Amino acid sequence: MAHIHSKILILGSGAAGLTAAIYAARAGLVPTIVHGIQPGGQMTITTDVENYPGFADIIQGPWLMEQMQSQAENVGTNMIADIIVKTDLSTPPFRLEGDTGNTYSCDALIISTGAQAKWLGLDSEKKFQGFGVSACATCDGFFFRGKEVAVIGGGNTAVEEALYLTNHATKVTLVHRRGELRAEKILQNRLLNNAKIEVLWNCILTDVIGKTDHTNPEVVAMRVKDLSNGNVLELSVAGIFIAIGHTPNTEVFTGQLEMDDDGYLITKPDSTATDIPGIYAAGDVQDHIFRQAVTAAGTGCMAALEAEKYLAALDTDKMAAAE
Ligand code: NDP
Numbered sequence: 001m002a003h004i005h006s007k008i009l010i011l012g013s014g015a016a017g018l019t020a021a022i023y024a025a026r027a028g029l030v031p032t033i034v035h036g037i038q039p040g041g042q043m044t045i046t047t048d049v050e051n052y053p054g055f056a057d058i059i060q061g062p063w064l065m066e067q068m069q070s071q072a073e074n075v076g077t078n079m080i081a082d083i084i085v086k087t088d089l090s091t092p093p094f095r096l097e098g099d100t101g102n103t104y105s106c107d108a109l110i111i112s113t114g115a116q117a118k119w120l121g122l123d124s125e126k127k128f129q130g131f132g133v134s135a136c137a138t139c140d141g142f143f144f145r146g147k148e149v150a151v152i153g154g155g156n157t158a159v160e161e162a163l164y165l166t167n168h169a170t171k172v173t174l175v176h177r178r179g180e181l182r183a184e185k186i187l188q189n190r191l192l193n194n195a196k197i198e199v200l201w202n203c204i205l206t207d208v209i210g211k212t213d214h215t216n217p218e219v220v221a222m223r224v225k226d227l228s229n230g231n232v233l234e235l236s237v238a239g240i241f242i243a244i245g246h247t248p249n250t251e252v253f254t255g256q257l258e259m260d261d262d263g264y265l266i267t268k269p270d271s272t273a274t275d276i277p278g279i280y281a282a283g284d285v286q287d288h289i290f291r292q293a294v295t296a297a298g299t300g301c302m303a304a305l306e307a308e309k310y311l312a313a314l315d316t317d318k319m320a321a322a323e
Pocket of ligand 1: 120152153154155156157158160177178181182204243244245246262288289
């Protein structure tokens, strides 16, 4: 068991955390990243990535994250595998405990623990994840141009994703478990007036049907159960987008940092500052709207620059007090 003190401690090694580390390390702050069981974050469960700027050809999500990690380490980031189970953010230095028994303290903390898409929990959904089953239309919709797809859910995300997918797909079937949508009225109107979208009301996805005899598995159909009469339908689709919500990884900060009703950390406008000076939040842990690798990287950069400024002011204060 060890105690590790860092000027900047970064929680999470997705696009936000690694970008924050690259900036903090290049500012000479020798950051430590504590990453959990899925180093690289949500990008490591994605396959083809075509929308991260800088790459003319399709790249793989896990490869991109490996590159970001190497870049962060090459400029001087320490990477530690641990799961933070306890935090005390009441006064600086902030104190944290990992399930390895290691303890940590830091002068500035960047929280980039991300969020997890909620899944239905079907075995077939898991089997085809990244091969036709996705939780992000903006990321993967393009791969379904000229094909038929389905979206599962009835909230704002599901409706926005269905609308977005009509730019690529020939037909979008929205499968919703109730007879009315949770999404805002304006979005509902757009959805219901879009000729490319069909809504299956009171229906649930029960099975993803696909082929696994190719090098890459692919989705060919879905089985849907109509809860109003028990009928089971089988519909041809090439892609299924699960849009039933996300859960931010913020449990360990409950009661210590300001969060919204869904548990997302609240940051100040045009900033990554939380309600505690010296603590910053970047990436999906504070963003339930854009949720893109490139926006996460952008806020990671902002967090490092803001933390650097905060630490510089602390140093100036300490020098002034010593005089
Ligand atoms: P929501 O929690 O709002 O909606 C989730 C949807 O998925 C609901 O329709 C729910 O059904 C359905 N669902 C949940 N679990 C299951 C399940 N096991 N099986 C089938 N269906 C299920 O999540 P969103 O991601 O849509 O939105 C999250 C937050 O982000 C909201 O506050 C939303 O307003 C906001 N947001 C805002 C946007 C904007 O302003 N443009 C864009 C996107 C999100 P049911 O309705 O029956 O509960």
